[in-house]
Amino acid sequence: MQFKWCSDCYLISSGYIESNLTKKLISIIYFPWWEDNSNCYCGELLVFTSNCQKYCENCFIFFIGCRYCLTTNIIFGITNQSQCKKCKRVTTIILDSKKIISINSGNSVLDDFLVSIRSYQSEIAKFTSVIKNIDKCFAPSEINNIFRNRHKSSRSLMKYIPYSKFTNVKKIAEGGFSIIYQATLLDGIKYDFRTENILILKKFKNSQYAEEYLLRELMSNHYGYTDNRNFYVHMVVNTYGFTKDPRVDRLDSYILVMEYAPSGDLHKYLQKNFTEIDWRKKKLVILFNITNGYLNFKHIGK
Ligand SMILES: [Zn+2]
Ligand SMILES: [Zn+2]
Ligand SMILES: [Zn+2]
Known part of the structure; x- marks a missing residue:
């Protein structure tokens, strides 16, 4: 028997935060659970930067966990901070974007282009619509499967x-x-x-x-x-x-x-x-x- 969660008590929500890299709004999804995946929705292996933080070098999706509440913020782009929805603690995101080789060719116009194609503002709707139509009772693994299926078709993005x-x-x-x-x-x-x-x-x-x-x-x-x-x-x-x-x-x-x-x-x-x-x-x-x-x-x- 699969363990199900009640969607009123375990509320999944979404919103926007400003990226300190591009100064544009990027999407964020708040999961009320600890996300322990080691692959991104695109299939690529995640890079772990700490016990609570990991990200995908292909899509720039960040998974930032709160160790106190065991919640996870999923951030669709690069920024420097993440706030837990539950305890409001602010976490500094560990990332030296200069170290991501695939976006650091040394030419700023080309690098901006590489960053810009890694923003998912048009694709995020696919995920938020899933959240809005969630069943009264759900299992986190169901949500992950849907996310994975929706994102699967996205190819490897161009890189340096x-x-x-x-x-x-x-x-x-x-x-x-x-x-x-x-x-x-x-x-x-x-x-x-x-x-x-x-x-x-x-x-x-x-x-x-x-x-x-x-x-x-x-x-x-x-x-x-x-x-x-x-x-x-x-x-x-x-x-x-x-x-x-x-x-x-x-x-x-x-x-x-x-x-x-x-x-x-x-x-x-x-x-x-x-x-x-x-x-x-x-x-x-x-x-x-x-x-x-x-x-x-x-x-x-x-
Ligand atoms: Zn409930
Ligand atoms: Zn990815
Ligand atoms: Zn928290």
Whole structure:
């Protein structure tokens, strides 16, 4: 027999707090129980920063427990404090965001972009609707299963990958704007990539091309995917993020990390990535208008 909780006495609630990193509101869910999961809802292993605190490096979901009340705050973004709903004690969240490699490339525009795609303000509704429609009697494991199912479809988000993680870098093609390399990613399992850890590196030929296309490609990959996943899958090769050649400190040392073309289709793949498609540009103009917080990159919209 499963032990059930009464939803009047064990109230799950949600709200917003301000992120000290982005100054935007981020969502928080208050669980009246101690959450002892070791995996995030996205499936990734959580990083434990203390007995009471853990977080997911992929989604930036934080699980902050109160050791006195055995409650858990689930925070959907980076901030520095968390207050227990029950005893009102304030806990300082242990995190040195500079230590999260996946969002620290050293370029502030790109890093802001990486942080921004890890905010779940549109997805949080999926969770809060679960809370609102909770049965009179429930088991915490049921809630967790629903959360997991709702979040499962979210993919690994784009990240910065240090150049030292790549080996066997070989030039395989050259186009007007960029040079394409094939490379092996060490540690690929940790990054959750398929195809035998072989990836494509796309390096722009000079800083001007990098300024014009790098952020565009990252954004089109992210927003294209979330807007209409199935449509884009066939049109655009998945971009996993970017790396930076440490030997040079210019914009063209930032290199896109992309999916390796599925077997034998390399020619098509390269063509697709070297030709500019009109509808794609049009779509991007719209995107840039919405997200003009990230327009600091010069030459964009030219
Ligand atoms: Zn009750
Ligand atoms: Zn996660
Ligand atoms: Zn408490």
